[in-house]
Amino acid sequence: MPILEQDSTDFGKCLRHVKADFYLCLGFTGMRLDHTLAALTELAARPDQTILLIAEDEVIFLAPPSLTLDLPIGTRFSLYPMGAASGRSEGLRWPIEGLAFTPAGRVGTSNEVTGVVKLEMNGPMLVMVPKAHLAAVLCALWPPAARGE
Template identity: 50%
Template sequence: MNAPILRRAEPILLVGGGDSPEAHLAPLLARCETRVAADGGAATLLRAGALPDAVIGDLDSLSESDRAQIPAERVHHIAEQDSTDFDKCLRNIAAPLVFGTGFLGPRVDHQLAALTVLTMRADRRCILVGEEDAIALAPPHITLTLPVRLRFSLYPMGLVHGESTGLRWPLGGLDFTPAQRAGTSNETSAETVSLRFDAPLMLIILPVSHLPELARALLSAPDGWPARARG
């Protein structure tokens, strides 16, 4: 596997070309000193007054006027068309956590592609931030502190089994698959929720107002999934 384009010891912000609600973008800009654009996501950063530290993608959505504002050494053209710009970015970033915005709407096909990348790049801890939801791939074990009766959705990207405490409907003993059983619209029954999974195939979906706790829990999770064979 090639060396990453960008390596940081702190969380970074990754901005795609889709909608990035200002109410969520501004706090992420304040939190993350390093900002990366996935192709046309550079326009969102520039409009917010932030010069991208890197632009990564096939560059088919990066306008000439935006490109002219970015130092040439920060622009990384990856021409292959077998992956999305989100995948090109995530596989070329090494950081403890990536906050991704501009990937969850409004097109459903783009959202599904982004969720597939979260699963495919299971060794990269990443939270996708949308207008209503924050979504992350669950690590092998995670513990969160949340209000009781909070919406806590889980969605499988393949066959996966889990154990839980603190959820109204426990996960133990169930087969979760996209075609047969999902875990959407569950809710917390205690302030502490603990989850364990046997494969990197379960997405956690929380109200975006609880993004800080999801980020804390991911950064604190003791174990991670290994990289997959795909480059």
């Protein structure tokens, strides 16, 4: 069925009309920065959907309220707020507790993993890690209970 409205992106239309427990999305970032920004905005607008964007060099997702992610020590771990956000962390070189994040203020790019990462987040926060760690991210976002194991 054609969707005639032009007030949303094709990515937004997909997320609105395709019902799934988990979305693994490829091809929504890249050459056009405006399209990439629109895709990131869709992540922030859909906290009840588990969506993972695969970009050329990294994977990007909206942090759930609670996250445990096992990554190698030294891995780059970036946080980018899509609105006012705060939280607490373990396993990061620079802890985030007590920080007020906003897109036009403090962001958390280029942090570094020092152990198992545990995040508790309030507000829309994107997480970005190198694409080499896609399997670890998949395990964290789609735990065995959700897979029926």
